[in-house]
Amino acid sequence: MRIAFHTPLNLFDDGGVSGDRRMARQLVAALESLGHVVEPVKIGRGYLRDSSATSLASLQAEAEALRESQLASWRDGTAAPPDLWFTYHNYYRAPDLLGPEIAAAIDIPYVTAEASDAARRAHDEWAPHTAIVRRGLDAADLHFHFTERDRQGLEPWRREGIALLPLPPFIAFDSEPPVHIAKTGAPRLITIAMMREGTKQNSYLALARILDRIRDDDWRLSIIGDGRKRGEIEQAFAGMSGRIDWLGLLGRDRALAELAAHDLFVWPGVREAYGLVYLEAQATGLPVVAFDSGGVSATVKAGETALLAPEGDEAAFAAALSTLLRDGNRRTAMGEAARSFVLTERTMARAAEKLAAGLAIACGNRSLKRSTATRGKAS
Incomplete structure (x- = not known):
């Protein structure tokens, strides 16, 4: 036709x-x-x-x-x-x-x-x-x-x-996405989102508050993204100096490589329509922690490839994230399930x-x- x-x-x-x-x-x-x-x-x-x-x-x-x-x-x-x-x-x-x-x-x-x-x-x-x-x-x-x-x-x-x-x-890929390879050291968190007002900024601010709740856990966060609200967003993470890596805007291949080099994808996803980035992260073998907000649940298998906290419940989000930070075996199992889910069911x-x-x-x-x-x- x-x-x-x-x-x-x-x-x-x-x-x-x-x-x-x-x-x-x-x-x-x-x-x-x-x-x-x-x-x-x-x-x-x-x-x-x-x-x-x-x-x-x-x-x-x-x-x-x-x-x-x-x-x-x-x-x-x-x-x-x-x-x-x-x-x-x-x-x-x-x-x-x-x-x-x-x-x-x-x-x-x-x-x-x-x-x-x-x-x-x-x-x-x-x-x-x-x-x-x-x-x-x-x-x-x-x-x-x-x-x-x-x-x-x-x-x-x-x-x-x-x-x-x-x-x-x-989600479509030009070639098979890179796969996560486990490394030693502090678990590496990663998030990807534009830095604009509204729901994106609200999710960044929520993430900063959530991470502040688990300061005693061992983690490091990489942030891919940029935008007109970067200054305010950086200020929200200012108290975590030394634990945040600001990577700026990256092309898709570079972003996929960075995802595969990390251990957990974290993005609150406040009122997200659904978020293709959740599918990309899972395709590289990363489990997800997010709010059960908007259409986020349509991009994951809750409990199998992702832990979803009730929307707005930052304490529950922090607890879920802390659980995975402390359980490397569960992270690995969820990551493997995540990659299989995306590359077989969401093609x-x-x-x-x-x-x-x-x-x-x-x-x-x-x-x-x-x-x-x-x-x-x-x-």
């Missing part, structure tokens, strides 16, 4: 390194591995920094112009229309202003992945944006959900003709199988709706 691939949140080919951009690229690669021709939709970034009517109207005008241009080119034969529309990561700050209308206009399946509904935003200043998202959810033939939290939010839209299908977070090949099954369901649902509409007109 020819698939139009739309990413409202961020431009598909802007070179960004965020997790959602990487997942978008992985989805395209997985679809292409199935033999589909994937064409990223060429439109400006659809992320809304504020809820103003002016900002939304500007995006809507741009989307309408592109929609009419595309429809005209398909109708006059100057361009080949898509056989299916696939939208990745639409929510109230980045609603899909193209897919539902285009899919309806040319009668093709409409599929989403990582779409989400924010019920609490349906009655505040974001209500118009949430209404747009909900109309799109109601127009789809299939929703792929990455996490249990997303599934719960999408359940009101499950019915005949709209399917929900799990697509667990997955692009496994994701492609789920995508293939989902697209078949979507096409079937669209055909059913088409037949129902035809019967309705005939009667």
